[in-house]
Amino acid sequence: MSDYFDVIIAGGSVSGLLAAREITALGNKSVIVMEEDPEIGTPQHCGGLVSMDGMKNLGVIPPPNMIEAKINQAKISSPSYSFNLNTEGQNIIALDRRLLDKHIALQAQRNGVEIRTRCSVRSVSEKKLNVDNNPGSSQIVKTSEGDFSCKFFVDARGVASMIQNNRHGIFQSGQYEVYASWIENGKVEVQFDRDKYPGFFAWIIPTGFGVGKVGVAGNGINPATALKSYMGSKGEKYSVVRKVYAPICVSGPIENFISDGQKVVVGDAAGQTKPTTAGGIYSCGMAGILAGRAISNAFEKNDSNVLWNYQQSWLGIFHDEFNKMLLVRRLLERIDNKTLDQLFHSVSQSTIREICRIGGFDFHTAALTKIFGSRQGIKIMKAILGNEIRRLLI
Numbered sequence: 001m002s003d004y005f006d007v008i009i010a011g012g013s014v015s016g017l018l019a020a021r022e023i024t025a026l027g028n029k030s031v032i033v034m035e036e037d038p039e040i041g042t043p044q045h046c047g048g049l050v051s052m053d054g055m056k057n058l059g060v061i062p063p064p065n066m067i068e069a070k071i072n073q074a075k076i077s078s079p080s081y082s083f084n085l086n087t088e089g090q091n092i093i094a095l096d097r098r099l100l101d102k103h104i105a106l107q108a109q110r111n112g113v114e115i116r117t118r119c120s121v122r123s124v125s126e127k128k129l130n131v132d133n134n135p136g137s138s139q140i141v142k143t144s145e146g147d148f149s150c151k152f153f154v155d156a157r158g159v160a161s162m163i164q165n166n167r168h169g170i171f172q173s174g175q176y177e178v179y180a181s182w183i184e185n186g187k188v189e190v191q192f193d194r195d196k197y198p199g200f201f202a203w204i205i206p207t208g209f210g211v212g213k214v215g216v217a218g219n220g221i222n223p224a225t226a227l228k229s230y231m232g233s234k235g236e237k238y239s240v241v242r243k244v245y246a247p248i249c250v251s252g253p254i255e256n257f258i259s260d261g262q263k264v265v266v267g268d269a270a271g272q273t274k275p276t277t278a279g280g281i282y283s284c285g286m287a288g289i290l291a292g293r294a295i296s297n298a299f300e301k302n303d304s305n306v307l308w309n310y311q312q313s314w315l316g317i318f319h320d321e322f323n324k325m326l327l328v329r330r331l332l333e334r335i336d337n338k339t340l341d342q343l344f345h346s347v348s349q350s351t352i353r354e355i356c357r358i359g360g361f362d363f364h365t366a367a368l369t370k371i372f373g374s375r376q377g378i379k380i381m382k383a384i385l386g387n388e389i390r391r392l393l394i
């Protein structure tokens with residue numbers, strides 16, 4: 001007979017752990033999180049850039065040792081132009097993802113969640129089964145540690161899960177930990193270049209003085225070659241002390257977050273990362289929380305239809321913003337370097353002041369439309385997006 005849990009969660013990162021924490025908030029459900037890596041939070045493949053507001057909504061007050069840097073400036077560049085944004089009002093920080101994930105794991109464990117590392121989920125039965133002595137259970141989960149059964153299964157396996165179904169909108173990224181004098185403490189850098197990073201950009205996230213995470217992503221690029229050339233362009237020596245390569249997903253959310261009335265998909269696995277920047281700590285974390293609450297309610301009401309509240313509430317928060325981000329993505333994928341330069345050249349000082357004023361790290365399309373809002377910008381957008389431009393501006 002297989003071990004029974006009310007809920008089995010595959011993937012012990014931000015979305016899976018937050019779902020686990022929420023389901024067990026009332027303390028009466030058995031929940032296990034299975035993580036295939038040997039350690040929660042490791043290997044860290046994330047830039048860790050988040051807003052303090054976002055963290056608060058996730059129920060995490062980052063302790064000082066989790067905060068690697070406060071971000072008060074951002075330099076955004078096209079191949080030939082750049083502008084600086086003052087981001088102080090947005091309360092952005094760079095977090096140590098290893099510590100964040102472990103912090104949430106501890107919150108979940110204190111609610112009664114069991115976390116098992118080096119335990120890989122291999123498959124979930126499609127068939128509904130009634131397991132002896134567990135009338136509520138109906139799914140068999142095959143893992144590297146044998147078979148388990150559960151009532152609800154949560155897929156929080158990240159982009160890996162998405163790749164199994166569809167590769168559309170998945171880009172390869174590389175992110176290195178770098179020591180270099182050109183990394184300025186508190187200043188994020190974003191470099192657009194259609195030829196070098198098609199559909200995406202290169203970035204620097206400082207974690208201290210002369211220390212930071214330097215990354216690139218793009219459609220069809222070789223991240224190692226692109227990173228070497230990006231860091232080489234800085235003209236001064238640097239040392240790479242850690243290298244990580246990972247896929248990112250920018251295709252937007254999948255159609256259904258629930259299947260068979262008992263399987264729930266959350267986080268990167270559901271495409272819930274921002275289509276502009278692939279940032280997902282906040283939107284994926286919120287998905288975990290909303291899914292966890294819906295599962296808890298489904299138990300309480302003995303009605304799996306309640307699970308759909310999760311999809312409804314996540315879309316209620318993110319649908320419009322993500323739709324606009326998908327339009328910006330279309331621009332990013334089609335714009336050439338000459339047009340990109342024209343666009344950056346047209347950004348005035350008053351626009352920059354306005355962007356800094358409205359800010360919005362988690363919901364940033366209002367600020368982005370300011371960049372495209374000049375006469376030149378609108379002309380460019382119209383040429384690329386046609387009538388859809390209206391959807392971006394309303």
Ligand SMILES: Cc1cc2nc3c(=O)[nH]c(=O)nc-3n(C[C@H](O)[C@H](O)[C@H](O)COP(=O)(O)OP(=O)(O)OC[C@H]3O[C@@H](n4cnc5c(N)ncnc54)[C@H](O)[C@@H]3O)c2cc1C
Binds near residue numbers: 010012157159160280
């Ligand atoms: C280079 C890079 C930089 C990023 N920078 C930022 C940033 O600055 N800010 C931001 O907000 N977001 C950033 N992101 C995105 C962010 O990391 C993700 O959106 C977020 O981690 C998604 O969380 P998740 O729990 O859904 O999935 P993941 O964090 O991907 O976690 C999935 C977990 O499932 C586990 N797993 C996979 N398969 C199995 C299996 N079969 N069985 C058991 N476990 C399994 C994995 O080991 C992993 O622990 C970045 C991503 C990348 C790649």
